[in-house]
Amino acid sequence: MAKPVMADKHLHFAQALSPGGWAKHVRIGIADGVITTLVEGVEAEAGDECHAIGLPGMPNLHSHAFQRGMAGLAERRGPGDDSFWTWREIMYRFVDRIDPDGLRAIAALAYMEMLESGFTRVGEFHYLHHDPAGEVYADPAEMSRAIIAAAAETGIALTHLPVFYAHAGFGGAAPQPGQRRFLHDLDGFARLLDGARAAAMQLPDAIVGVAPHSLRAVTAAELGHLPALAGNNPIHIHIAEQVKEVEDCLAWSGQRPVQWLLDHAGVDARWCLVHATHMTPDETRALAASGAVAGLCPITEANLGDGLFPAPAFLAAGGRFGIGSDSNVLIDMSEELRWLEYGQRLFARGRNMLAPDAGRSTGQVLFEGALAGGAQALGVAAGLSVGHAADMISLDPDHPSLAGRSGAALLDSFLFAAGRGAIDRVWRRGKDVVRDGRHIARAAVIADYRRALEPLVA
Ligand code: NGQ
Ligand code: ZN
Numbered sequence: 001m002a003k004p005v006m007a008d009k010h011l012h013f014a015q016a017l018s019p020g021g022w023a024k025h026v027r028i029g030i031a032d033g034v035i036t037t038l039v040e041g042v043e044a045e046a047g048d049e050c051h052a053i054g055l056p057g058m059p060n061l062h063s064h065a066f067q068r069g070m071a072g073l074a075e076r077r078g079p080g081d082d083s084f085w086t087w088r089e090i091m092y093r094f095v096d097r098i099d100p101d102g103l104r105a106i107a108a109l110a111y112m113e114m115l116e117s118g119f120t121r122v123g124e125f126h127y128l129h130h131d132p133a134g135e136v137y138a139d140p141a142e143m144s145r146a147i148i149a150a151a152a153e154t155g156i157a158l159t160h161l162p163v164f165y166a167h168a169g170f171g172g173a174a175p176q177p178g179q180r181r182f183l184h185d186l187d188g189f190a191r192l193l194d195g196a197r198a199a200a201m202q203l204p205d206a207i208v209g210v211a212p213h214s215l216r217a218v219t220a221a222e223l224g225h226l227p228a229l230a231g232n233n234p235i236h237i238h239i240a241e242q243v244k245e246v247e248d249c250l251a252w253s254g255q256r257p258v259q260w261l262l263d264h265a266g267v268d269a270r271w272c273l274v275h276a277t278h279m280t281p282d283e284t285r286a287l288a289a290s291g292a293v294a295g296l297c298p299i300t301e302a303n304l305g306d307g308l309f310p311a312p313a314f315l316a317a318g319g320r321f322g323i324g325s326d327s328n329v330l331i332d333m334s335e336e337l338r339w340l341e342y343g344q345r346l347f348a349r350g351r352n353m354l355a356p357d358a359g360r361s362t363g364q365v366l367f368e369g370a371l372a373g374g375a376q377a378l379g380v381a382a383g384l385s386v387g388h389a390a391d392m393i394s395l396d397p398d399h400p401s402l403a404g405r406s407g408a409a410l411l412d413s414f415l416f417a418a419g420r421g422a423i424d425r426v427w428r429r430g431k432d433v434v435r436d437g438r439h440i441a442r443a444a445v446i447a448d449y450r451r452a453l454e455p456l457v458a
Pocket of ligand 2: 062064125238274326327
């Protein structure tokens with residue numbers, strides 16, 4: 001007979017969001033970072049740590065951590081019409097200067113801010129692989145190690161997504177000089193994956209997936225080799241973010257990007273299609289039916305002028321979604337969810353656009369949808385259940401925006417009224433890494449970031 005696992009500690013919440021909905025008086029036992037017991041409707045026992053409002057930690061399914069270092073530096077008008085593509089030129093110039101220690105320090109700041117805003121796992125879509133000359137480092141996974149070190153330093157869970165990148169445009173166009181630090185052939189990429197997998201073993205619960213950067217950056221033949229390298233782990237790709245990409249894909253193949261991918265790549269529930277902004281109604285339904293997750297990054301999509309994802313039609317078709325902080329121009333879980341809804345309100349001149357039926361809480365639909373889809377996209381189980389990592393958030397019951405609220409109304413008021421200021425604690429594997437809304441290593445992480453960043457922007 002298996003011995004019952006003794007909990008190292010117990011948390012007690014006056015109310016908590018469990019997979020079955022809001023529950024009262026929830027007592028959670030934790031051993032070795034994992035939830036071992038969860039009992040509803042019981043009082044706290046002596047020695048329990050007591051809190052008012054418990055939520056599961058949110059997955060952040062799409063990040064380019066290094067871009068946190070240039071947040072706010074691309075908001076000055078250039079000589080012509082600015083666009084995603086002029087932003088990308090500025091981003092490439094920033095990339096040129098980052099070394100492994102700089103990447104670690106910038107990523108640590110980004111990951112600390114993610115934890116403070118309620119994200120407990122990050123999908124790092126990592127393509128800054130080589131040295132500034134474009135040469136492979138002595139350890140091909142040197143830059144992956146910097147990402148892994150930043151995750152270890154801050155405590156965030158990592159789904160590492162090494163990116164395969166080989167071309168500048170559809171049909172295998174030769175890469176540009178600004179892309180030299182991203183490039184591999186398939187053999188070199190397999191070596192990177194081996195190194196990244198070995199390095200990720202130092203984290204308690206890291207997952208390593210695979211990410212073809214976009215249909216612009218890989219050929220059809222290369223794309224065919226990548227899913228097998230992922231095993232059962234996640235496969236992420238940027239797709240149909242910009243109209244120019246749709247036009248170039250039509251010119252190359254006669255099909256739009258999402259349609260082409262669904263027809264040629266065996267897209268299933270392992271896949272996360274990041275952005276998928278520009279889709280026809282048929283593509284929207286077909287993506288929903290594939291079981292893949294749409295990786296939505298509302299703050300970045302607004303910042304870069306991408307366009308608006310057809311969320312109401314996608315959700316009506318049963319589509320799965322999660323949220324990502326992508327360019328990290330502003331890291332805030334509640335604000336991502338708020339803008340996912342607000343974009344639709346502005347466009348359709350309506351309200352409560354993503355709640356499917358009368359009486360449903362928009363906040364709860366957003367939070368639970370992004371939790372389930374984000375976990376799927378990052379290769380983990382979602383929510384507060386026995387056997388899952390004890391990754392949790394508590395909200396501050398004294399925040400004025402939460403006064404008198406309970407259940408779903410807490411999520412509505414957190415997401416639409418209070419925002420991140422209502423986050424009190426964040427636990428990773430049962431350890432509180434954020435207290436009173438601040439990461440336990442905040443001062444050191446910021447000091448290290450300043451030291452690393454100043455030479456990069458001088
Ligand atoms: C990236 N970011 O890889 O960082 C991209 C820009 C590209 C977004 N798409 C580069 N938001 O797509 O070519
Ligand atoms: Zn991206």
